[in-house]
Amino acid sequence: MTRMMVAHPRPLLVILLQLLLSCLPALGYSNRFFYQDILNGNGNGEIHFNGVKLHVDSSQPSVFALRGSNATLPCRYWYEPELSSPRRVRVKWSWLPVVGGHETDVLVAIGPRIHSFGDFRDRVRLRQDSPGDASLVMTELQLNDTGRYRCEVIDGLEDKSATVDLELRGVVFPYQPPHGRYNLTYHDAQQVCQEQDSTLATFEQLFQAWEEGLDWCNAGWLADGTVQYPITKPRSPCGGLGLAPGVRSYGRRHRHLHRYDVFCFSSSLRGKVYYLQLPQKVNLTEAQQACFNDGAQIAKVGQLYAAWKFMGLDRCDAGWLADGSLRYAITNPRRNCGPMEPGVRSFGFPPPYQKHGVYCYSAVVVFPYQPPHGRYNLTYHDAQQVCQEQDSTLATFEQLFQAWEEGLNWCNAGWLADGTVQYPITKPRRPCGGLGLAPGVRSYGSRHRHLHRYDVFCSSSPLRGKVYYLQLPQKLNLTEAQQACFNDGAQIAKVGQLYVAWRFMGLNHCDAGWLADGSLRYPITKPSRNCGPLEPGVRSFGFPPPYQKHGVYCYSAGMQ
Numbered sequence: 383m384t385r386m387m388v389a390h391p392r393p394l395l396v397i398l399l400q401l402l403l404s405c406l407p408a409l410g411y412s413n414r415f416f417y418q419d420i421l422n423g424n425g426n427g428e429i430h431f432n433g434v435k436l437h438v439d440s441s442q443p444s445v446f447a448l449r450g451s452n453a454t455l456p457c458r459y460w461y462e463p464e465l466s467s468p469r470r471v472r473v474k475w476s477w478l479p480v481v482g483g484h485e486t487d488v489l490v491a492i493g494p495r496i497h498s499f500g501d502f503r504d505r506v507r508l509r510q511d512s513p514g515d516a517s518l519v520m521t522e523l524q525l526n527d528t529g530r531y532r533c534e535v536i537d538g539l540e541d542k543s544a545t546v547d548l549e550l551r552g553v554v555f556p557y558q559p560p561h562g563r564y565n566l567t568y569h570d571a572q573q574v575c576q577e578q579d580s581t582l583a584t585f586e587q588l589f590q591a592w593e594e595g596l597d598w599c600n601a602g603w604l605a606d607g608t609v610q611y612p613i614t615k616p617r618s619p620c621g622g623l624g625l626a627p628g629v630r631s632y633g634r635r636h637r638h639l640h641r642y643d644v645f646c647f648s649s650s651l652r653g654k655v656y657y658l659q660l661p662q663k664v665n666l667t668e669a670q671q672a673c674f675n676d677g678a679q680i681a682k683v684g685q686l687y688a689a690w691k692f693m694g695l696d697r698c699d700a701g702w703l704a705d706g707s708l709r710y711a712i713t714n715p716r717r718n719c720g721p722m723e724p725g726v727r728s729f730g731f732p733p734p735y736q737k738h739g740v741y742c743y744s745a746v747v748v749f750p751y752q753p754p755h756g757r758y759n760l761t762y763h764d765a766q767q768v769c770q771e772q773d774s775t776l777a778t779f780e781q782l783f784q785a786w787e788e789g790l791n792w793c794n795a796g797w798l799a800d801g802t803v804q805y806p807i808t809k810p811r812r813p814c815g816g817l818g819l820a821p822g823v824r825s826y827g828s829r830h831r832h833l834h835r836y837d838v839f840c841s842s843s844p845l846r847g848k849v850y851y852l853q854l855p856q857k858l859n860l861t862e863a864q865q866a867c868f869n870d871g872a873q874i875a876k877v878g879q880l881y882v883a884w885r886f887m888g889l890n891h892c893d894a895g896w897l898a899d900g901s902l903r904y905p906i907t908k909p910s911r912n913c914g915p916l917e918p919g920v921r922s923f924g925f926p927p928p929y930q931k932h933g934v935y936c937y938s939a940g941m942q
Contacts, residue, residue, distance in 0.1 A: 435462050438516075438535045438542040446549050447523055449649030452789040454509060455518040455546040457533035472536040473508065473516045480529045480584050481605045488531065489518065501526075504908040507916060521789065521918060525550065525581040525649060552649035553691035554583045554591035556598045557683065560706060560731040563600060568637035571603040571644035578705065580648035580684035581605070585629075587647050588612060592629050595723075601632055602643040609635050609642050648684035650784060653745030653843070655681045655689035657697045663737035669702040673742035677843055680704045681743040686711055690726055693780055701739035706731050708738055746841040747885035748777045748785035750792045751877065754900060754925040757794060762831035765797040765838035772899065774840035774878035775799070779823075781841050782806060786823050789917075795826055796837040803829045803836050842878035847939035849875045849883035851891045857931035863896040867936035874898045875937040880905060884920050895933035900925050902932055 438459045447453040459471070475488040487499045489506050498506050501524070509517040516533055528550055534543040559565055559574055566574065575582050582605040588596075592612035599620040601611045609632040613620050621630050635642070664672055673680045681689075682704045689695040690711035698719040700710045708729040715722045732738070753759055753768055760768065769776050776799040782790075786806035793814040795805045803826040807814050815824050829836070858866055867874045875883075876898045883889040884905035892913040894904045902923040909916040926932070 433463075434465065436535065436537055436540045436542050437462060438533060438544045440533065440544040440546045442546060444547040444549060446551055448551055448787055449523055449525055450784075451523055451650075451787045452519065452521045453523055453548060455520065455531050455533070455548065457516040457518065457535075457544055457546070458514050459516055459535040459542070460514045468513060469537055474534040474536065475506070475518050476532045476534065477502075477527075478530045478532070479526070481582075481607075485532065520548075523548075523550065525552075525647070528584070549586070550647075550649045552587070552647050553687045554587050554596060554645055554647050555580075555683070555687045555726065556600060556602055556643060557646050558600065558643045563643060564641050566603065566641055566644055567639075568603050568607060568635075571642075575644060575646035575684075577682070578646060578648070578684040579682045579688075580646040583645040583647040585610065588645050589629055591645075592627075600643045601630070602645040603635075604645060607634050607637055608632070609640070610645075646684060648688045650692050650787070651685060651688045651743075651745075653743055654693070654781075655685050655695055655741055655743050657699055657701055658740050658742045660739070664702075664740060665737055666702050666706055666734035669738070669740035670704075672740055676742055676744075678742040678744035681741040683707065683709070685743045686741055687726055690724075699739045700727070700729055701741040703741060706734060708732055709741075744843045745886060746777075746781055746843050747881045748781050748790065748839055748841045749774075749877070749881045749920070750794060750796055750837060751840050752794065752837045758835050758837060760797065760835055760838055761833075762797050762801060762829075765836075769838060769840035769878075771876070772840060772842075772878040773876045774842040777839040777841040779804065782839050783823055785839075786821075794837045795824070796839040797829075798839060801828050801831055802826070803834070804839075840878060842882045844886050845879060845882050845937075847937055849879050849887070849889060849935055849937050851893055851895055852934050852936050854933070858896070858934060859931055860896050860900055860928035863932070863934035864898075866934055870936055870938075872936040872938035875935040877901065877903070879937050880935055881920055884918075893933045894921070894923055895935040897935060900928060902926050903935075 436459065438457065441456045445453050445455055470493055473491045476485040477488050478485050488502045489496065489498045491508055496508065498504065505521050507519050509515055509519050516535060518531065518533065520527065528548055531546050531548060532543050533546065534541065557574060557578065572582055582603065584605045585608065588604060588610060592614065595614055596612045597614040598611055599613070601609045603609055610629050612629050614627050616623050616625055616627060658672055658676060660672060670680045680702065686703060686709060690713060694713050695711040696713040697710055698712065700708045703709055709726055711726050712719050713724050715724060720727045751768060751772065766776055776797060778799045779802065782798060782804060786808065789808055790806045791808040792805055793807070795803045797803055804823050806823050808821050810817050810819055810821060852866055852870060854866060864874045874896065880897060880903060884907060888907050889905045890907040891904055892906065894902045897903055903920055905920050906913050907918050909918060914921045
């Protein structure tokens with residue numbers, strides 16, 4: 383009797399998959415992560431295994447954060463029953479924007495190999511704190527990062543996923559352009575919000591603003607292409623007295639043909655909005671120049687709303703804004719300052735030759751500073767002096783708190799402008815208040831300004847010049863570094879200037895260089911191997927002996 387040989391189906395399936403993978407480059411497949419990584423990962427060619435089930439879950443359906451801060455989107459995978467040895471899986475994060483459309487790749491990883499995409503490049507990584515941890519860590523959150531994120535884990539033919547919604551906390555405001563009511567197409571609406579340091583509001587954001595009291599009778603575009611408006615006090619011109627309070631909707635409108643106003647959304651600021659004290663009122667052109675002369679820029683509408691919402695800006699003086707409108711912000715209503723409700727008051731768009739006040743915006747970066755002679759050596763007045771020497775000022779509590787929200791983690795206590803001593807902790811640990819305390823800004827309270835000694839937190843605003851690493855044929859000692867910058871028509875950079883160049887100008891250079899205070903530092907905006915921790919920041923090597931040879935960072939006030 384002749385016995386027929388039957389091929390085992392699993393090796394055949396492996397061969398077919400490998401043949402398919404060999405064809406992918408010819409098909410223009412651009413992702414660098416292939417299933418062959420999994421097939422060859424442990425040498426056994428397994429694609430699935432009987433009786434074992436892959437699970438993927440997120441501990442939070444939604445994560446809330448502020449613009450400019452960091453956020454972690456939780457995701458964990460595990461097997462039932464538990465495996466005796468780890469398997470090599472493929473983790474993929476994708477993003478569905480809040481405005482809809484197609485899912486976009488954010489990050490793909492197999493083992494230590496990680497690749498991020500598009501606007502997320504260099505801003506995302508996997509946390510990987512424990513086996514099965516596939517949580518996505520996002521830095522420098524942007525207004526348009528809101529949406530639904532999908533965590534997908536692939537083990538051979540097993541494919542499981544979980545979703546997490548990212549939402550930014552902020553403020554919604556109605557906007558009408560200078561040329562009048564109902565003049566914006568959908569694309570015009572996108573543009574004007576962007577010009578005001580904001581983005582189109584979502585329905586969820588508008589609904590929350592309505593719940594908080596927003597009442598506005600003009601219909602405006604939202605991010606999903608619908609046109610709606612919030613009413614807390616029903617009245618005849620706004621849908622009629624017979625309708626209950628709520629968000630009224632016109633439904634979806636034609637994005638090119640129909641014209642309305644718009645609802646914009648802005649989140650927290652990286653800096654400060656303030657009313658500029660001047661000896662006399664100014665026209666719009668003079669207002670722009672006055673802010674520039676003060677080391678700032680004229681504030682935008684979204685910045686004024688964010689300062690009112692998050693920083694309690696309260697000023698009963700109307701001032702110019704960048705779009706030519708005249709507004710002021712009230713958090714504590716009082717007589718002669720408009721309605722007895724908090725809000726941003728508007729006087730529309732007066733002729734630009736009229737004389738008024740002005741609101742300026744100055745962005746800041748907060749950094750800890752420890753002098754050359756060591757930790758906890760500064761009185762309050764010493765702290766003021768060293769910040770001034772580094773082209774900065776003592777940070778306020780609000781600035782430090784915002785820096786903490788954006789990820790600043792520092793275990794040494796430092797002076798603040800109000801005479802308190804505090805320090806920000808994002809990752810609780812034993813030497814920094816203990817593991818039992820939640821993350822936050824720890825406070826020692828007000829301390830004696832002459833007797834007590836600590837470090838300091840300084841804040842710096844954007845530069846009018848440029849910081850750069852000076853390319854030289856050889857390394858220099860500190861004195862030679864100072865002379866080299868002078869020979870290049872510049873001066874050796876200060877610590878505050880380096881932080882500003884890193885924070886606002888994207889300075890990224892993996893070479894340590896001398897600074898004016900004798901410290902050795904370098905700025906990293908795009909973390910990479912061999913350049914310190916895999917997080918953006920300014921790295922410090924302390925204060926080496928001045929005879930050592932290193933590079934140098936220079937600052938030129940005339941360069942932009």
